[in-house]
Amino acid sequence: MTQTIAKGPEELADIARRARIQILDAVAHAKGGHVGGPYSAADMLAALYFDILNIRPDEPDWPERDRFVLSKGHSSIALYTMLALRGYFPVEELRTFDAINSRLQGHPDVTITPGIDMSSGSLGLGFSGALGMALGAKAQGKDFMTYVMLGDGECNEGVVWEGAHVGARYGLDNLIAIIDHNKLQQFGWRGETVAERITPYTDNQLADRWRAFGWHVLEVDGHDIAAFLTTMDDAKAVVGSPVAVVAHTIKGKGVSYMEGDYTWHSKVPTDEQFAIAMHELGADSGGEQ
């Protein structure tokens, strides 16, 4: 029996909006954490957790579940928020984010948090783990899918390309890598001067690189949920090779002053910034529930 709970794009967009509220609330409460990357990923994570993934929140270790690895583990609060909204643990627990003894640490810990398939945070390593899960599934004749989300900055890590090589070598068509291509990293890239920061991966090098490593590449707007759902269907239908979905996104998506500003990679909002963000996300018009 399938355990997905298909939702329409509008409903998924509203889940992502609610998630953005919870994410900022948790970061503000913890007085630390990432915002820009969680916000660029939120729409896709809503689609994954409320439509695409075959999972059982009441049985997190169900052996036949689809696997999901957030390889860009610094965006953990976005994943925790989806897990909470999906029913893995109470939404109120998000307020414990990053606190000592909390199950919701700054980076995902597979040993303590229900619904986490792999610890991550050291960029590149989550991808290797996901690759192993897909390889293991093939070896055992299991038909679950493995999904892994990477950052575009994370794709600078050499280990990603070692894994990409192996994934194509074994024709892992049960593995889909989603690249959150928000064109910004922690600090941007150096421009003409140290002070000037530029966006990496111009000229679409990222999609070309995955293609060059033998992956089937699909590109999509990572904030267009209807298009993302269709692209993921297309990705699942590919036979004989792993798929890289290069999702074009905006870092800080959803809050005007954060969008495209790399300083929001990791930052705590002031009270005024918090109020503006909550207003823009509709929290003060009774829209947070």
Ligand SMILES: Cc1ncc(C[n+]2csc(CCOP(=O)(O)OP(=O)(O)O)c2C)c(N)n1
């Ligand atoms: C191996 C490793 N090196 C450095 C870091 C520190 N770090 C955390 S996030 C980040 C930037 C990641 O950029 P990107 O993958 O584009 O993430 P996003 O923009 O989606 O947040 C860096 C350098 C790390 N976590 N792991």
